[in-house]
Amino acid sequence: MDDRTCAACDCELETDIITVTLGGRAVEVCCQDCALLLGEAQAAIAGSEA
Structure with missing residues (x-):
């Protein structure tokens, strides 16, 4: 069985x-809320690198 889990x-x-x-890599999440969380996290990280 394929045991895949949500990235968030x-x-x-x-x-x-x-x-x-x-960051150019595709990850899988279980729901829209988790997708939004990862997007917000990436935006926060990108903002701190500027």
């Missing part, structure tokens, strides 16, 4: 997987 919350991925690109 580590929950097991079901059928409604969302793919988000972070």
Whole structure:
């Protein structure tokens, strides 16, 4: 069995997987909330590097 987990919350991925690109790499999340969290985290990191 393929044990894939959400990149944001580590929950097991079901059928409604969302793919988000972070730093040029595609990661999978379980829901829209997790996708938004990762996007906000990336924006915060990008803002601190400026």
